[in-house]
Amino acid sequence: MSFYFTLNTGSSSVKFALYKAQAEPDLFISGIVERLGPSARLKMQTPGEDIVRELGTVDHASAVVAIFAKMEPYLQGQPVVGIGHRIVHGGNAFFKPTELTSEVVQKLEQMIPLAPLHQPYSLATIRAAKQVFPGVLQIGCFDTAFHAGHTFPNDAFAIPRHFYEEGVRRYGFHGLSFDYICSEMRREHPDVANGRLVIAHLGNGASMCAVEEGRSINASTSFSAVDGLAMGTRCGRLDPGVMLYLMQEKELSAAEIESIIYRRSGLLGLSEESSDMRVLEHSEELFSKQAINYYCYQIRREVGAMAATLEGIDALIFSAGIGENSARVRSSVCEPLEFLGITIDQEKNMANAPEIGTGPVRVFIMPTNEEQVIARAVAEATAKTQ
Incomplete structure (x- = not known):
């Protein structure tokens, strides 16, 4: 037996998973090193037990070392034959899983x-994994790749054309x-899978995608992962004039604006209380x-904009932490959209049932699994080398 290993790097965490190497990778161990910094903690789910360990001071690179140290006994001497990395941005260069050469x-x-x-943290874990x-074959899987091939109106900004040619465009x-x-x-759901889907990935990072015949048509994020929907700590859609005002009138630096x-x-920022939807839903504060x-x-x-892009909508799908678990958010989103054919069963919604729609537009709650996509890419890449 051999294994695939996946790393999904965030700004303050590293998710990991170990898969048995086969055509459809079989999850064996999963976990996360969270709270990177002076009080990092490892959580790991193994076949026999759930493990929680305080690690002390750990950064992204040393997290990879710590993960492997805890995982190595479960390999029982069997090799890791491929490693997959989630990489947020592939720019204009990378449109499919790619071997991470120098x-x-x-x-x-x-x-x-x-x-x-x-991006800096993904690169740190890549270097650590190579050490x-x-x-071992290392494969990069790019969040931007799924959106490659958008039509020009969904790909460009209305600024001088040479910026588009230089790569200033809507990546998603x-x-x-x-x-x-x-x-x-x-x-x-093969009966609706190739139809007009609007997918809402609602986590601490959030974005939406219009899909037809399994292909991305439009995305709410664009040049950067800060555009589109409001997120846990990211502003989402923002008039560029606001940033000019902050620079010119408030004399803020680029670094200060980036932090904001x-x-x-x-x-x-809006609540002045928390970035966590669970906290906000229990709060009585007006903000x-x-x-x-x-x-x-x-x-x-x-949803309305994407329905227009698709010239209709056949299914709305909620996913990720908030999308899968917040009945309040799903209800607030869906109730005013009856004019589009979107209505939901509130009892099923409160129970987080897999399908909650009652109207002509089907409404689903579906857990996502980025690691499985990465593992599949590793399996395909290793198969080509054998």
């Missing part, structure tokens, strides 16, 4: 300005999640209630 890593370094909250697993993100949802729709729009905005209302309004607005 040349590829150098190109990814040049894309750090496109995803400053994620821990020398000679959360592609691995959307890819997985599409694959699950084909498996579980990536780390101090969204639900946290927290307004933050939730704003969040849901922006999702409804995006």
Whole structure:
């Protein structure tokens, strides 16, 4: 037996999974190193037990070392034959899973300005994995790749054309999640899978995607992962004039503005209480209630825009932490959309049932699994080398 290993790197965490190597990878161990910094913690689910360990001071690179140290006994001497990495931004260069050679890593370094909250940390875990697993095939899977091939109106900004040619365009993100949802729709609901789908990936990071025949048509995120919907700490859609005002009138630096729009905005900025929807839903504070209302309004607005892009809608799919678990958000999004044919059964909604729609537009709640998509890419790549 041999294994595949996946790493899904965030700004303050590293999710990992170990799969038995076969055509459809079989999950064996999964976990996360969270709260990276001075009080990092490892959580790991194994076949026999759930493990929680305090790690002390750990960064992204040392997290990979810690993960392997805890995981190695379960390998029982069997090899890891392929490693897959989630990489947020592939730019104009990478549209499919790609072997992470030195040349590829150098190109990814040049894309750090496109995803400053994620790209540096992904590169840190890639380098660490190459040291821990020398000679093992390493594959990069790009969140932007699923959105490749958008038509020009869904790909461009109305600024001087040469910027578009230089790569300033609407890339879209959360592609691995959307890819997985599409694959699950084909498996579980083939009668609607190739129709006009609107998928809402609603987690701490949030975005939406219009899909037809399994292909991305439009995405709410664009040049960066900060555009589109309001998120946990990211502002979402913002008039560029606001940033000019902050620079010119408030004399804020680019670094200060970056901190505001990536780390101090969204639900946290509006509520002045928390970036966690669970906390806000239990809050009696006016600002927290307004933050939730704003969040849901922006999702409804995006559903309408994507229905227009698709010239109709056959299914709406909620996914990720908030999408899968917040009945309040789903209800607030769906109730005003009856004019589109979207209505829901509130009892099923409260129970987080897999399908909650009652109207002509089917409404689903579907867990996402980015790691499975990464593992499948590793399986395909290793098969080509054998």
